[in-house]
Amino acid sequence: MAPVIRERLLSEGLRPEQVENFQQATLRTRELREQIRERAHRLQWRVLDALQARGLSEVHLLGSTGYGYGDTGRELLDEVYADLFGCEAALVRLQFVSGTHAIACGLFGNLRAGDELVSVSGEPYDTLSTVIGQKAPTPGSLIDWGVSYRQLELVDGSLDYQGMRSFLRPDTKMVFLQRSRGYAWRKSLSIEQIGKAIEVIREIAPQCVVMVDNCYGELVEEREPTHVGADLVAGSLIKNLGGTLAATGGYLAGTRAAVDAAAYRLTAPGIGGEQGASLGFSRSMLQGLFQAPIVVGHALEGACWAACFMELEGLEVSPRWEDHRSDIVQAIRLGSPEAQAAFCRGVQRSGPVDSKATPEAWVQPGYRDPILMAGGTFIAGSSLEMSADCPVRPPFIAYLQGGVSLGHVQLGVVRGLVSLQNLTK
Ligand SMILES: *Cc1c(COP(=O)(O)O)cnc(C)c1O
Numbered sequence: 163m164a165p166v167i168r169e170r171l172l173s174e175g176l177r178p179e180q181v182e183n184f185q186q187a188t189l190r191t192r193e194l195r196e197q198i199r200e201r202a203h204r205l206q207w208r209v210l211d212a213l214q215a216r217g218l219s220e221v222h223l224l225g226s227t228g229y230g231y232g233d234t235g236r237e238l239l240d241e242v243y244a245d246l247f248g249c250e251a252a253l254v255r256l257q258f259v260s261g262t263h264a265i266a267c268g269l270f271g272n273l274r275a276g277d278e279l280v281s282v283s284g285e286p287y288d289t290l291s292t293v294i295g296q297k298a299p300t301p302g303s304l305i306d307w308g309v310s311y312r313q314l315e316l317v318d319g320s321l322d323y324q325g326m327r328s329f330l331r332p333d334t335k336m337v338f339l340q341r342s343r344g345y346a347w348r349k350s351l352s353i354e355q356i357g358k359a360i361e362v363i364r365e366i367a368p369q370c371v372v373m374v375d376n377c378y379g380e381l382v383e384e385r386e387p388t389h390v391g392a393d394l395v396a397g398s399l400i401k402n403l404g405g406t407l408a409a410t411g412g413y414l415a416g417t418r419a420a421v422d423a424a425a426y427r428l429t430a431p432g433i434g435g436e437q438g439a440s441l442g443f444s445r446s447m448l449q450g451l452f453q454a455p456i457v458v459g460h461a462l463e464g465a466c467w468a469a470c471f472m473e474l475e476g477l478e479v480s481p482r483w484e485d486h487r488s489d490i491v492q493a494i495r496l497g498s499p500e501a502q503a504a505f506c507r508g509v510q511r512s513g514p515v516d517s518k519a520t521p522e523a524w525v526q527p528g529y530r531d532p533i534l535m536a537g538g539t540f541i542a543g544s545s546l547e548m549s550a551d552c553p554v555r556p557p558f559i560a561y562l563q564g565g566v567s568l569g570h571v572q573l574g575v576v577r578g579l580v581s582l583q584n585l586t587k
Contacts, residue, residue, distance in 0.1 A: 163188075174573075175580035180475065184576070187471035191483055195463045195568075202459025205381050209452055212245040218448065225442035235444035240435065242451065243403075243415050247388040247395065251421040253435050254399075256443050257428060258412030261377045261398030262289040262528060264424075268396050268414050269293065269336070271427035272371050275308030277335035282326055282359060283351060284316040287344040287375060288553070289528035297530075319348040321355055323362050330366040337363050337372045341379040341387065342489035345553045345561060347480060350489040353383045357390030364391070371420055377401055378489040378545075378563065381458045386415075394420040400544040402458050402490065405450030406566060409443060409541055457546060458490060461564045464548070464571025465492040468562060471575060490546075492562045499523075501582055502552035505560050506536035508581030509550040512574040513538015523554045531555045548574050 163185050171181045222235035230236065236254075243252035258264045273279060279294070286294065295303025296311050305311060314322055314329045321339075330337065339359060343350050351359075360372055374387040376395040380402035387395050394416035399408035414424050425434035440447075469492055470483035478495040481487060496502050506521045515538045523532035537549035545551070548565040552558070560578075565571035 171576065174576050175583070176576060180579075183471060183474040184572070187467050187474060187483075191463075191466050191470050194466055194484060198459050198462045198466065201384065202381075202455045202462075205384075205455035205459075206452070209242075209246065209455060212242045213448070213452065215245070216241050218242075223445040223448065225440040225444050227439050227441065229437045230439035231437070233438075233440050233444075235448070236438065236440045239444055239447055239451075242448075243413055247386050247415040249388045249416050250418040252413060252415035253421050253425050253428070254411065254413040254447065255428065255435075255438055256399075256409070256411040256440065256447070257438050258399075259410070261375075261396065261401065261412050262287075262293065264396040264398065264412030264414055265290065265373075265375055265377075266293045267424040267427040268373055268394050268420070269304060269338075270307075271423035271425070272373070272394070272420055273304060273307075273309045273336055276310075278310045278312070278331065278333070279304060279336045279338060280311070280330060280334050281313040281338045281340075282329070282363070283321065283339045284313060284348075285346070286313075286338065286340055287377070288530065290375075291530070292528050316348060321351065321359050323358060326359065326362045327366060330363060330370075332367055334367045334370050337367065337370050338375070339372070339387075339392075340375040342375070342377055343480075343491055343493065343561075345551070345559075347493060347495070347557065347559060349481065349485075350379065350487070350491070352486055352488045353385045353387065353390055356387050356392065360391040373416075373420075378491055381455050382462065382488055382490060388415060393417050394424070396424075399447065399450070400541055401546050403451060403454050404447065404541075404544075404546065405452070405454035405457050406541065406544060406546050406564075407446040407450030407453065409446060411443075411447065457566055460567050461490045461546060461548075461571070462487060463568045464565040465490060465563065467568060468492050468494075468571060468575045471572075472579070475579060490563045494560045494562060496552075496558050496560050496582070498558050499554050500585060502534055502554060502558050502560055504581045504585040505578040506534045506550055506552055508576075508578035509536035509548070509562070509574045510538055511581075512570070512577045513548065515540055523552075529553075550574075550578065 226233040295305035399411035539547035
């Protein structure tokens with residue numbers, strides 16, 4: 163370790179033996195991080211190939227206003243996403259206000275009164291409980307519109323393939339899976355597991371629409387859920403695929419029929435994806451996509467290192483550093499609301515923006531529990547830039563994700579840890 167780095171870490175408040183752990187974590191994870199970088203490079207070649215094959219040119223970066231007719235940049239973006247996901251169609255829009263909105267359009271667009279929706283990965287992400295309406299009567303939810311819902315729980319955090327056979331019905335209209343861990347102490351689903359689940363689902367309900375909540379999962383593995391049979395995936399552009407440059411937005415990709423149905427929900431039946439001004443934002447969405455594999459790679463390197471370092475520091479982490487990853491999220495069990503607050507303060511102090519702010523927990527729309535969020539990011543709430551979220555509920559976990567460089571994640575984790583230590587002093 164270079165003496166300047168050592169000095170910096172000591173001045174940040176690490177004890178000498180912790181600086182050793184910092185170094186150990188860097189050495190131990192080296193080979194795995196190298197593999198992560200190589201995969202990121204291969205994925206960036208794939209993005210580049212798609213951009214070139216679709217003939218990206220300067221005119222596509224200009225954008226449109228008003229209805230957005232003939233917006234070739236927007237159309238090219240849709241085509242490139244469809245190519246990357248290996249599917250017929252995609253809808254990439256700044257008019258999606260969030261990942262939840264994109265997922266909701268996929269669900270509402272493809273379900274009708276009397277249809278059944280089944281989640282086979284247990285409880286969906288927090289914000290989907292008001293979309294589905296299964297926890298409490300919610301006006302405008304799927305259940306309010308006459309869709310029925312059931313969920314098959316995970317068994318020891320894994321998919322219950324055998325259970326699916328008896329749980330699904332031949333006329334189940336839509337089956338839902340969540341790839342990432344969400345705010346839960348569970349593993350993310352690998353593409354292989356998702357593929358295996360889809361085979362089982364097709365045996366029982368061959369006609370159903372299989373939708374995957376792909377948030378935080380994009381570009382983490384070589385393949386996406388659509389490469390193993392998913393009909394529809396959705397996510398947020400202020401997460402992985404926006405590459406930290408997209409200012410807002412979301413996407414859906416899948417079969418032409420499933421994407422069109424969602425587009426009719428986003429705008430209006432008959433209009434779908436043919437309107438929607440890009441207002442000059444296609445440039446950052448395209449450039450963000452080009453950079454996304456690299457940023458996701460850095461975020462994964464950071465998560466891998468953080469898992470190793472925090473474990474050396476005696477904290478329980480999920481996944482462990484050498485585990486297979488299918489999302490960019492690193493969960494760290496902190497055990498108390500005070501520890502969550504301390505860790506978040508440290509991460510907040512490491513951001514380029516609002517580093518002097520103190521994160522406070524609040525109940526955001528769609529969430530049931532207060533959430534503490536540390537994120538000194540250029541794009542508000544952008545979790546591909548480094549951020550830490552803590553739903554304030556047992557077992558009091560911090561979910562750390564993102565980071566445009568390993569060095570930045572390291573600083574964030576070090577400050578989080580020192581802040582935790584000051585708590586017990
Ligand atoms: C972030 C996330 C969402 C919803 O995203 P928003 O953009 O915050 O609405 C849905 N599912 C999972 C697993 C997520 O991580």
